[in-house]
Amino acid sequence: MRKTAALVAFTAAAFAFNAPAQAQDMAGKVQVKVMGTAVLPDGNLKEVKFVSDDIAAALPAEFNTKADNNYVPTLAVEYFLTNxxxxxxxxxxxxxxxxGTGGLDGAKLVDDARIIPATLTAKYHLPLGLPIKPYIGAGATYWFVFNEKPGSTAKALGVADTDIKDGFGAVLQAGFDVPLNEKFGLTFDAKKYFIDRTASFYDANDTLVLKTKHDLDPWLLSAGISYAF
Structure with a gap:
C-alpha cells in the first residue's frame, strides 16, 4: 500500500512538472479536500500498567500487540492566511x-474500536514557483475513541468490557497540491501521528483486570481532489 501510494504521488508530480504554471492568489481563500485515506497504525504494547492474578496466569512471558489498517474517506478544510x-x-x-503478536500471536484483544482523529495543523506552502505546490506542517490532534469491545480471546479470559481513553497527540504533515484550474486541483498528503493510548479491561463485575498502554503512532496517507473558493 505504501509503495503504491508513493508511485501514484510520483506519477502525479511528473505530470505536474510538465503542466503550465498557474499563479494563484490564495490569501483569504478556503480550500475543501475530499480524499481517500489509508490509516496505518502501529499498536505496539508500551507498558502493562496493571494485571490481575487470573489474567497474569493466562499471559505468556513475552507478547506484544498490533492494530490493523483501515481505508476511509476523509474531509479536510483549509483556510489560507496568506499565499x-x-x-x-x-x-x-x-x-x-x-x-496479539509474539506469545499471543493471533489473539483477538479489541474489536471495532472507532476513532475520530480530530486534527488541526498549521502549514507552510513552499514558494517555489512551480506547478506542483509542496507544503509542510505540524499541529495537534485529539482522538475520540468509542464503540470498542473485547475481542473473542479477551472474552474467553473473562473480560466483559473494554475502554480506550480519549486524548491528545501531535502530528507532522507533508504533501503537495497540483492545481488543475483556479478552483479544482489534486492533492496528496502524508501525516505522521504521535499518540499513546491506555486500554482498560474489566470483568463482568466491572473490576479492572488488565490495563495497558500502546504506541499507536499511525501514518495517514491521503489522495484526492480539492476545490478552492
Whole structure:
C-alpha cells in the first residue's frame, strides 16, 4: 500500500512538472479536500500498567500487540492566511481491531474500536514557483475513541468490557497540491501521528483486570481532489 501510494504521488508530480504554471492568489481563500485515506497504525504494547492474578496466569512471558489498517474517506478544510501560510482541519471515522503478536500471536484483544482523529495543523506552502505546490506542517490532534469491545480471546479470559481513553497527540504533515484550474486541483498528503493510548479491561463485575498502554503512532496517507473558493 505504501509503495503504491508513493508511485501514484510520483506519477502525479511528473505530470505536474510538465503542466503550465498557474499563479494563484490564495490569501483569504478556503480550500475543501475530499480524499481517500489509508490509516496505518502501529499498536505496539508500551507498558502493562496493571494485571490481575487470573489474567497474569493466562499471559505468556513475552507478547506484544498490533492494530490493523483501515481505508476511509476523509474531509479536510483549509483556510489560507496568506499565499504561503494556512491552517487546516481534517476529520474522518476509522475503525480498528487489536490483536496479539509474539506469545499471543493471533489473539483477538479489541474489536471495532472507532476513532475520530480530530486534527488541526498549521502549514507552510513552499514558494517555489512551480506547478506542483509542496507544503509542510505540524499541529495537534485529539482522538475520540468509542464503540470498542473485547475481542473473542479477551472474552474467553473473562473480560466483559473494554475502554480506550480519549486524548491528545501531535502530528507532522507533508504533501503537495497540483492545481488543475483556479478552483479544482489534486492533492496528496502524508501525516505522521504521535499518540499513546491506555486500554482498560474489566470483568463482568466491572473490576479492572488488565490495563495497558500502546504506541499507536499511525501514518495517514491521503489522495484526492480539492476545490478552492
Amino acid at each position: 504561503d501560510l494556512s491552517v487546516e482541519t481534517i476529520c474522518c471515522v476509522t475503525q480498528h481491531n487489536v490483536e
